[in-house]
Structure formats: structure tokens, C-alpha cells
Amino acid sequence: MSKVRLAIVRQKYRPDGGAERFISRALEALEDGSLELNIITRSWQGEPKPDWHLHICNPKKWGRISRERGFAQAARACWQREEFDIVQSHERIAGCDIFRAGDGVHRVWLEQRARIVSPLQRMLAGLSAYHRYVMAAEEEMFRSPSLKKIICNSVMVKNDIIRCFQVPEEKFAVIYNAIDCQRFEPATPAERQKSRAQLNLPAEAKVFIYVGSGFERKGLHASITALAATDAHLIVVGQDKQQSRYVSLARSLGCETRVHFVGVQHNVIPYYHAADGLMLPTLYDPFPNVILEAMACGLPVITSFTCGGAEFIVEGEQGFVCDALDVAALTAAAQAIPLRTVDARMGDAARQRVLPCSPQRLADQLHALYQHVLQQP
Structure with missing residues (x-):
């Protein structure tokens, strides 16, 4: 039987990116010899697998558009020259067979961002040729007759696409990201103690972790403001060009000694192990991997209605969900989450919720999806 030639399109392939982790976990689990894997990319970081075929497309560029x-x-x-059997794009490019909406809907992101920026910034976003280009490319792709399936990593994104583009229900496949629950595990008492000692965190303090670069979108301002009203600590993992603004915010609220900026970390597990919960009131996020990682580590999650990860949380059972800008609700949620050493039930429920999200399940769902696409005319 001849191999199915699958092409994955990702402009900048970064091994630590969320979309790339989805791709690599899926492809590793799918390596049963039935697929020939092709990656169409502008640039590749890291070492590709020996049997992956790289197609570098790096035309000159003069700006974002x-x-x-x-x-x-x-x-x-x-992909037209190579005549692949299936083209799965992670970029907004009309003509692909499958599109994975890992970044959500650009129009919805702009709607949410408009809630926190100045009137001038809102006006500039409305006039931006780049934003207009992205929205037009998105619309052209979703309306393309070539598009057979849309992979969404949350029901929220599926509903956003239906609302904005009237795409029929049968075109969607909701496939949640995978998490390695053997690697991401709750801390033992010794691991918790060690992590806290290394970070100079008090053994008895309540500690939240925030993970994500792009502090504006992922809700760090609201997180710091909410925790300022408690006695909890916040570990901030990630980077942002505007970090000094958030350091100043913590200082102005009198909680700078409880907000710990640790930068980007290649291994976040010790930081999860030091925490009692994840705080991520993101303005718009299809389904960040950090929610799965934190839940697998036995951490309850506080997130927003505009985060796909909210689908995994029943209020008060695995954590809490509120509006991204509702500081009072975020503070109340932070106060309601117990120390893991005192009561681990909420964290244990969080871990149980993500146990089914295995790489093998993801692979099986993708395999079934590819078979379905191949059978379509």
C-alpha cells in the first residue's frame, strides 16, 4: 500500500511553540509507516526527524503583510507542485484541505483587545492594513471550496468560526491538544519543598503560577491586580518587552515582593511544583497548553470565559472561570483555592479531567480525520 503524503504548513517552525507541540506529538504517535511527512515552512529551528521531508519556502519580505x-x-x-494527498495548514492560506485554527479567529481577538486599549489604539487597529489583510485571508480560506475540515482545539473557537463565517457544522473536528501525564505529575511533598526553597518562596504561603509570553493578551495585569488584594505569591514564567511596566504595577500595588519574574523556562515543571494553582485570565486564547500542563500537575486553574481551556473546568471543581477583566472575581477565586498541602481535592479533580488527553488519543483522532478527508471527493 502506498504511503499517504501529508504536508503540514507552518510558517515558522519553533519546537517549543504550541502549534508545533501539537504537530510533533501527533506525528510521533502517527509514525506507523502509513504516512510520508512533509513540512512546508519558512524557517526551521532544531533538528527535524530523519524521515521528515522539509520544504523551505522563504521568499523575500519587506513588512508584515x-x-x-x-x-x-x-x-x-x-503544495500544488508536489501534489500532496492532504495539505494541513496551521496558517491562514486558502486552498488547503485541513486548517487547524490554533490561533482562533483574528476578528474575535481584535474585539477582545479593544476592551483594554486606548481609543486611539482601537482606531489604529481599525485602520491597520495588516489586520485587514489577516481578516481577509481568514475569510477567503474559510469560504474556499477546497477546505474539507477545520481542526479546533476548543468548542469556543468552533463557535467563533461559525458565528463569524457561517461555516457548516460538519466541517469541524474538535480535537483537544495532548498532554504527557507521566511527565507532568503532581509534586511530592519533597519536590514541592525543594522547588519553593530554590525560588525563595515561603513554605506555608499560597502560590499561583502564570505561564505565557505576551503579558497583555494573557492577562498578567489583571492577575497582579487581583493577587495584590490577597497575601498570595505569583510566579511569572515568560517574557515580554513591556515587563518593566508590570514590575512597576506590582510596586505601585505594594506586592512587588510577592510577584516573581523568572523569565522563559525550558522546564516549567519545578515551577508548577512550587504552586497551588494556575492564574491565566487571558483575553483570548483558543486553548493554551499551559492549562493542560498545570492540571496534569494537580493544579486548579483560574481562567477566563474567552479561553478554550474553560471547557475543562466546572466552577469550584477544577478551578474557576470569570471575565478576563473582573478583578474582584479573580481575587475571590484566588482566595477560594486552597493550599495543596491542606486540601488537594480540586487539584486532583483537575488532573483527572486531563488524563484522557493522551498523545495516542490525539493520534487516533487525527488518523480517523485523515481517512475521512481522503475518502472525500
């Missing part, structure tokens, strides 16, 4: 348009044209030319 030229970057997006140039890659879209080069990638489409590549």
Missing part, C-alpha cells in the same frame, strides 16, 4: 502574503503564495505553489 509582505511576509504573510509571500509565504502563502510560496507554500501554495509548493
